[in-house]
Amino acid sequence: MKPFERVLLIFCAIVQRSSTFNADTLERTLVAIEYLISVKPGAFSCVFYDVAPQYPHDNILDAILKSPRLDHVAKYVVDGSERNNVYKLPWNPSLLLLHTGNNVSHLESFDVIVDMFYFMFLFDPATKMLVFVDELYTPAMIQMQGHVYYASFNYFVYIGDTSKDVYQCNGVYCWNRPREQHPMYLFSYCRRSMQGRNITYIKNERVLTFAWNSKWLNETARYLNTTTVEYPHNCEASDEAYQQCYQDHAAGNGADILLLYMTFDIPDASGIKLYEDLEHNPQFVVDSVLKRFVAQGTRTEFHETRPGAAVYWNSDYVDVFKDVAIVKSKKRPPNACRGYKTRL
Ligand SMILES: *[C@@H]1O[C@H](CO)[C@@H](O)[C@H](O)[C@H]1NC(C)=O
Numbered sequence: 639m640k641p642f643e644r645v646l647l648i649f650c651a652i653v654q655r656s657s658t659f660n661a662d663t664l665e666r667t668l669v670a671i672e673y674l675i676s677v678k679p680g681a682f683s684c685v686f687y688d689v690a691p692q693y694p695h696d697n698i699l700d701a702i703l704k705s706p707r708l709d710h711v712a713k714y715v716v717d718g719s720e721r722n723n724v725y726k727l728p729w730n731p732s733l734l735l736l737h738t739g740n741n742v743s744h745l746e747s748f749d750v751i752v753d754m755f756y757f758m759f760l761f762d763p764a765t766k767m768l769v770f771v772d773e774l775y776t777p778a779m780i781q782m783q784g785h786v787y788y789a790s791f792n793y794f795v796y797i798g799d800t801s802k803d804v805y806q807c808n809g810v811y812c813w814n815r816p817r818e819q820h821p822m823y824l825f826s827y828c829r830r831s832m833q834g835r836n837i838t839y840i841k842n843e844r845v846l847t848f849a850w851n852s853k854w855l856n857e858t859a860r861y862l863n864t865t866t867v868e869y870p871h872n873c874e875a876s877d878e879a880y881q882q883c884y885q886d887h888a889a890g891n892g893a894d895i896l897l898l899y900m901t902f903d904i905p906d907a908s909g910i911k912l913y914e915d916l917e918h919n920p921q922f923v924v925d926s927v928l929k930r931f932v933a934q935g936t937r938t939e940f941h942e943t944r945p946g947a948a949v950y951w952n953s954d955y956v957d958v959f960k961d962v963a964i965v966k967s968k969k970r971p972p973n974a975c976r977g978y979k980t981r982l
């Protein structure tokens with residue numbers, strides 16, 4: 639079912655009944671959304687997710703959905719256990735709106751947790767999210783907070799129906815803020831307040847230099863007004879057991895960023911060769927995974943189509959290149975070994 643059909647269906651399902659939410663909360667929320675629309679270039683889109691859809695549709699989420707003030711906004715509506723069409727949702731909508739209800743046993747039930755994670759992992763974690771709870775600081779909200787936190791959203795705001803404040807979280811910490819603040823602060827007030835938390839990382843310079851990662855880390859830290867701290871490892875680059883040593887080190891430390899996995903895109907990589915100037919890059923020969931594939935030669939450039947030749951790249955490049963290569967030439971890109979996988 640297409641999202642707009644779903645919207646229509648939900649309109650039809652709304653029955654006239656006394657509302658269960660505070661009119662002032664609705665008004666302030668609409669003002670906040672109107673502000674976000676006014677500062678966002680291009681089209682504005684909202685995804686509505688009701689975590690407890692089996693309860694009557696007379697909550698604040700439906701009131702926002704129905705509001706003529708948001709007529710020009712693209713709206714997508716998802717029910718609790720919807721799976722079939724969710725992949726058609728935009729990956730980075732302008733705003734996610736969740737309604738949780740106050741039934742703690744519902745929020746704690748396994749199926750609901752799975753559905754919620756399935757939903758939240760569909761979106762760019764940088765997406766702004768408004769979470770509607772009946773009251774702030776209740777067991778239902780605390781339960782919900784754990785779910786949202788685990789899904790690693792960068793910034794989310796809890797709005798309690800009758801509270802005088804809102805609860806703004808940046809993934810590290812949460813703040814009580816007055817509900818009357820200007821809407822410009824709703825999603826920006828504590829965005830860069832890391833509360834002394836550093837960005838920790840573990841680096842692996844065995845095969846590729848860390849320089850560009852270092853620049854990216856430093857800039858991220860600067861943006862977040864914090865610092866980076868390395869967890870150094872003592873794994874010897876000449877050691878056969880380097881990969882294991884490194885992975886043990888990575889697993890034993892709670893680093894925010896690990897740059898460690900290596901996987902192969904093709905199931906049978908036995909026929910491929912990774913050509914390198916081995917005299918000047920001996921690290922390729924000692925690496926326990928790569929040494930099975932390396933051969934003396936000139937490195938394969940991305941535009942070359944040498945049969946059986948592999949290229950060593952960061953996984954993000956591989957994904958982009960695949961898209962571009964397939965669209966442009968409808969040909970398979972060269973075999974690619976995925977280098978690093980970044981987990982933030
Ligand atoms: C709360 O949720 C549980 C589990 O889904 C359900 O069995 C129960 O009927 C709900 N309670 C109310 C008051 O709706």
Ligand SMILES: *[C@@H]1O[C@H](CO)[C@@H](O)[C@H](O)[C@H]1NC(C)=O
Nearest residue numbers: 833834835836837865866867
């Ligand atoms: C963050 O790193 C600095 C040094 O760069 C250190 O002094 C501080 O204790 C670290 N903070 C935490 C919370 O670990």
Ligand SMILES: *[C@@H]1O[C@H](CO)[C@@H](O)[C@H](O)[C@H]1NC(C)=O
Nearest residue numbers: 849850852853854855856866
């Ligand atoms: C990143 O910051 C560290 C520590 O502040 C510094 O040693 C390093 O040179 C920086 N890297 C780049 C590429 O600027």
Ligand SMILES: *[C@@H]1O[C@H](CO)[C@@H](O)[C@H](O)[C@H]1NC(C)=O
Nearest residue numbers: 830831832833834862863864
């Ligand atoms: C950046 O962090 C420092 C130290 O944690 C803090 O004193 C300062 O107010 C922060 N700046 C901003 C703009 O948040």
